[in-house]
Amino acid sequence: MPKKPEAQGEILDPGYLESWLIHLRGSRKSDQTVKSYRDGVRQFLSWCAATDTTPRLDRPTVRSFIADLLESGREPATAHSRQMSLCRLSHWLFDEGEIDEDLLRRLPAVKVDTKVVRQLSEEECKALIEACDGKGFRDRRDEAIVRILLETGMRRGELIGMTVDDIDLQEGICIIRRGKGGKGRVVSIGPRTCKAVDRYLRQRRRHRLADTAALWLGDRGRTLGYNGFYFTLQYRAKLAGIEDFWPHMLRNTAAARWLDRGGSEGGLMAMAGWSRREMLDRYTQAASERRAIAEARRLDLGDF
Template identity: 60%
Template sequence: MVSSEIVDKHSAASQDIGMARRKPASLDLAALLPSWELSLRAERKSAQTVKVYGDGVRAFLRWCAQQNQTPALDRNLMKAFVADLLDAGAEPATARSRQLAMRRFSAWLAEEGEIDDDPLLGLKAPKLDAKVTESLSEAELRRLIKVCVGKDFRDRRDEAIVRLMVETGMRAGEVCGLTVDDIDLGRGLVTVRRGKGGKGRVAPFGPQTGVAIDRYLRARRSHLLAETSALWLGDRGKGLEYYGLHKTLKWRAELAGLKNFHPHLLRHTAASRWLAAGGSEGGLMAVAGWSTRDMIDRYTRSTAADRAAAEARSLNLGEL
């Protein structure tokens, strides 16, 4: 009788364990997405990174609904999704980003035990076009700075931001994340506490940028949020967030008559100006926060011919 009870208890326990380990009949990707985004935030991924990854998964879910397909982590389904994106006119970089989001999502699901294996492991990404990334000319850059010159709060702020971005090559998100304590006017240094990939760095700036920042800091003293730590403040008693910075810079570019402007163009320009002035590639990588040299080629391809011509003239190889 006792042994029979032991067997029954053991059988019941086995059933409980089996139920605990049982996977759902079908994986609900939409329901699991918020958990992945929470995990990304816990890993201290930037808000922009979390948004890009989330948008990639949501784009896949929308596509599945349009195709009357059940969302699944299937390699052929993923290839069809990417192919449709490209056929619809999406940039290869966009298709690559969407696919990467799904691959990262799939890897996380495997790590969390939601699936036994990662079915998207090793899936090749779409090949990117070798596009030429434009930079601002010296004349265009001077026009952009000129339209920022003025004595009111917004003018002082925008001139300081433009000068800092075009000299250091800082990303817009990094600029928005600066605090007052990150600026060392005496030594001409700005500290990026957390750049892309969670990496910090220190970048130098010259006297003209230092003067522009100093003017802004003096104007900042009378702002309603002067006691807060954020370096850049809005002109209506608010802070200056990522999209506010984009809107402000595009407005200044319109005043300067610059077409097809986007804030990241200032980073491209900073890299091109650095190399054109004779700066080393290693120094540029350190200042801009790049870990691989291929980013230099990508950002400065449009001005490579000009630099090569200037170098050739200085070498005087035709003097025989």
């Protein structure tokens, strides 16, 4: 029998994108999530225009878009993210009654390669902290940020969103009001991190924005945003001589150090703010591989 042709979706009206973004913000999705979804849909619309393709939310069109992304050298993780954006938009349009059928429902996800998780060594961690040495405002701020990230594995948005009231140095805790998925949690920080934060707070009292709620302030009269966060860590990593640095390495490193020092898997999930085991399994595998390498060297099975 001839294969039944797939149904064609309705043409995507670009105006729906803004309505969807309003819905996402109203559902308290993080700024980063909203940006990722927005970029995915915009890239799809741009691809349709460049290839003279009718922008339909159906499987043939979306598959062609994803195939072009992969063939152009984009990472599978990026293609996965773009496809997810379109699937979520299609589902929302169906729920809102704007389309008669969600043709992207249960569209097979793009297979994402399992990559080796890069962590900083103990020497690199120390070098990164030493790169913040100094008595100036930026030095004290940056050391506090680096130490918090290395100890807690806090996400970028979680750290940037902290207020002065979210940190208790007497108790040694940081309160994350709204983590991924809108979930809050409390994480512990040790004496050295508390000391670094206290040094920063004393400098912060003399800042022109000292009365604002945001914990992290810039050195040019602004609060620290995503771009400032990124360039700050890149700058310190360069001073420390760490090559191919990416800020997310600090979260990877915090998780790996927790497991390497005998921390429990449940404790790591609570600290990192994970509700599912997928990410935990990823870091557990990396820790197991390092222990296996050390054991193999001890056994020296190649010694005949």
